[in-house]
Amino acid sequence: MTLERDTAVVGIGATDYTRRGASYPQTPIELACKAIIAAAEDAGIDVRDVDGFAYYSGGFDTGLFAQTLGLKEIGFSASLTGGGNGAAGSVGLASAAVKDRQAKYVVSLMTLQQTPDSRLGAAFAAKSGPYSRAPTAEGDFVAPYGSVAPGHFFSMMFKRHMHLYGTTRDAMAEVCISQRENALNRPKAIRKDPITLDDYYAARMISDPLCLFDYTMESDGAVAVITTSADRAKDLRHPPAYVAGWAAGGDGRWGKGMSWMGMDDDLFPTAGAGQVAKQLYERTGIGPSDIDVALLYDHFSPMVLLQIEDYGFCPKGEVGAFVADGNIRFKGGSIPVNTHGGNLSEAYIIGMTHVMEGVEQVRGTAINQVDDCALALVTGGPSAMPLSGLLLSR
């Protein structure tokens, strides 16, 4: 193993999570600043010492943060491209900025407020309104077919997996049921009613084979984390969560992924993360059996299953049997997955809750603490480039 220990996440902070729109009349910048202030307090630094921002999913207005929080100077401000794919990678970007001495304390964050005028899950075909998205020449090959929302693409991805490998809806149900169980004892989780297998099969079908439970929720909130050098980390409040390795990329043949769907048959029924897993494992010398907890981006339950295969926790095509054996359960699983409830059950802050949970797990302070947790995998995505993965170590 060649796990790096040059940089570490030293502060984590979050607002409460609410259902869509309920964070109003707070403003998005207010939510974000509350999370940043909380992360600085958690780290034990003055928030005015924050001097860098490493974003994903379009990023935010660094100048407005500086103006609002009275920051002294900015040394770094950049974003990974794409959307939620970059959640884990944004911390890698922060780590790179710190290692290159562009900045000392770099914030990665997500803030989300979905008012009636601004909601996620943009539809390609809506000409106006809360779900509208700018039309493109490429979109003309998608939208006229009523293929207008991410769930439509993910349904077809998983349908192919079901066809090739005999995977059933039971596998998706296990993701939904196990993550809901993990959310039950979490004070901030939005969804806290247990789900049974009967509940799962009784749920409304949205885009067959995906039912209501297979979709994440629409929620509001903000999460921020602060990355700094290992030297500075030593003097701060909590044990460092070292950035042991990260990767943000993808297989060129993945292309536009779900909004293209022309991938070869070896790539199509995957989460597109195989190349990122390979990069991460080659750079660090670790393998899936070294990982103690996996925080896998879960906007849709099947993408958890496909990432389990992409990251090598089980052989390709075998995830149905793997999860049926209880392997992803917090209690007794060989690789506990989304111990915080994830996007599906805790809150959908576009993957930043996964980073926070990874930090808590290697600190040893998680609510659903995995015993002797030394190494946490956090992922962003799928599907836009670059997909990202992050390893945090104690």
Place this chain on the structure above:
Amino acid sequence: MSARPRGAPSADLAVLHPDSWTIHFWEAAKDHRLTSAHCDNCGAFRMPPTPFCPKCLSQETSWPTLSGDGTVYSFTIIRHAVIPQLAESVPYVLAMVDLDDAPGARVFTNIVECDPETVFVGQPVRVVWDDTSDEVTIPRFTPR
């Protein structure tokens, strides 16, 4: 204009924004002719049309008339309308179809003129033309 195929989603969605590469596909569709971008240098097909062949980087492109036969690669039966324009369209079948005589070209489409519950992966299908307006024609597919 002929009657629209049964099971095709709302014509409101059939609004096109072609660029200088995709226009060839849509002009052929208007003539009820299914085509795909075809590289004249190496013979590879690609969809949707892009300015370069990803295999050989040639820009030499032709637009052959295809048979219209395809095979269902994957599909979903959409039962919930995510936008108001689709409220009258559900349930409908969204599918990826591989074009049989254009290897490498896979298109989004709908499987129409059939019971959605009978659609399956690997199903042989053929193109049907949906004239959604005087200006726009959308290719969809039906079991053959």
